Amino acid sequence: MTNKKDVVVVGGGGAGSNIARLLSRQLNPSMHTLTLIDARPFTVFLPATVRMAVTDEGSLEDRVLIPFDRLLSKGVGEVRTGRVVAIEEERPGSGGHVVLEGGERLHYDALVLTPGTALEGPLDYPFTKEEMLAFIRDWRQKFRDANHIVLAGGGPVNIEFAAEIKEYWPEKTTTIVQSRNLPLHPSYPDRFRSRVEKECRTRGIEFVFEDYLDQEVPKDGAVTTRSGKRLVADMVVVSTGGTPSTEFIRNFDANVVTERGFVRTNPSLEVVTHPGVFCAGDVVDNEERNGLGKYERHAAVVVANVLDHLNGRALSKKYAGSVDTLALIMGKSGGVAFVNVFGGIILGNWIMWLLLSRTMFVPQARRRMGY
Template identity: 45%
Template sequence: MTYPHSSKAKSVVILGGGVAGALTALKLCTRIDPAKHTLTLINNRPCFVHLTATARMVVTPEGQLENRAIIPLDRLLERGTGELKIGRAVAIKETAPGEGGVVLLDTDEAIPYDILVLATGSSWPRLLDFPDKPEDVRKHVDTWRHKFEAASHVVIVGGGAVGIELAGELKCHSPGKRVTIIHSEPLLLNSAYPDRFRKDIARRLHAKGIEVLLGDRVEIPPELTTGIVTRNGVQLSDADLVVQAYGAKPNTGFLRTWDIEILTSRGFVKVDAHLEVPGHPGVFAAGDIIDWPEEKQSHKAVEHVPVVVANVLRRLAGDAPRKVYRGSPETLVIPVGKTGGAGYVAVFGGFRVFVGDCVVRKVKAQTLSVDRARRELGYRD
């Protein structure tokens, strides 16, 4: 295989069409000069799956969320210059640090780059492991809806945001269904959040009739198993659907054949304050995959975008990166069904803000930010 590389224009390649990659492409497509540079967004599917809506989408056909939360990427680059290419990156071949290289795809294509942005996001097991083809995404959604509809007692393993929101949607859609969350820590979520918030979430779940087992674990059984026993010996004899709601991992395995030193032991990409990969000028990373002391959330990826965009433009101009990422406050809004939930914001300076049903219902629970996501991707219906 040959690796073509044009010297006439600098090529910017973005790997990943999730929140970080799509928004970086959107911002860059209107700011780069097409006479001098090219922009290519590579994604494994031709659509964006709005993960904020997935807990509700996989539980109920009400509102047909799949028609709006699975958003084509065909309009993303219409406002500027750029190309969307469908494929999955399998390797990076760098010419030399700072001199670009090529991205090798599973389609046997080799895409040249001078500037590379890594934004490949996280992979989830089972429930959130969406296929690449849009029609298969819809089949995946339908499959899980049937599973949830048929189950009489759903056990959700993992009491993070995904597990909590899923439990809330199940109870909202099917109030008579038994729902249990099993979480390994003594409180829900993790220690990034204050105990007050974690206890408040538990209280709201209990009020909905959702059972919570803390400080306990259970092995994920084979499908069609009825009845489980937790490590602490709690018997849930009627549990007929066990759902894994933990275990997200960075999608960075393909980088191991390039430079193993850029990855942590857990597979996160090392970056400096400019979100540039050390030792590889012109290679940036954003979103869930970066090694940064913060929770992995979509709004954090949004904060990465302006830093990456500004520094990509400086590299294109022949200048060193200058814009610095200083982190962002921990914020988490968790709906427990459509009618409310709880939220927490850590404001710089040590201030903490806690919100309840009214705010959560308005900012997330009712709409799940679907319309905003569609507008950002060029759909204003």
């Protein structure tokens, strides 16, 4: 019989791996256990995955799929590969169990939920390394073979896909079908969205605005939009926004999950009505547009409050928000970014080339994972 208190982190993406890493440095192994559970034996560094899907240049899969084996402090915690399908709470504030696919149950005194988002098309990855490498090779071949590519949705992922395609094959046509009159969500200022459109068109990317594309497979060398516009196409890429991977949380307590699949939390990032259960990352229900740049602050809040909960203290940290940013990588030569300070600053190609477009922060991500 052990008197140790058990901490479980579900999800090893940008938020979960950071939280697990910090907890492994602060938990006392004589008093606590730490378990990170992820469906894969590695994390996927998402900012580099668009380029990884398009080209084999640089063999990004060797650096973007980062194992967990060096993440945690030596002797503190373990990483389990598996999929959590249920949460069984003994009573609010008193811990419980997470249930893995196959029926195994792991006890927790404090639980951190960072399940992330299921993406579409070339980023809808399988779970084993072998299947994922085959998936990447298959999509690269599709991009090589296509000459006329239509992208459904004018969000960040499709903008980056179109730009990467143009980086490696300038002769291919790329057309983005967007439901609004400019790229991106209207929560960003029009002057930034117009700048994005300009940068895209400079690279030869075309747009069809205020229209929709429901057809995912071309027929007779073309697709047809809802308005009846016919576009030459031999490939369609769909990216209209991911789906929060929170169905197991909805089954645990439907009242804490919104209709869109996001998780309701207190300012402490504790799940409402469930003391000791915390949530971080892109499934948190707040007014921000979530992204990797905000997860350090999520992690700082969650780690402090997990320690408070384990020690029977009132939760000491509240998440006060982060500066809204969006960085679009448009090939190796640059891109455009928005930083919501001083009325909104737009960063252009030179700064993006200097800071992001060449390396996509892959070296920093690997260092954070212990490599």
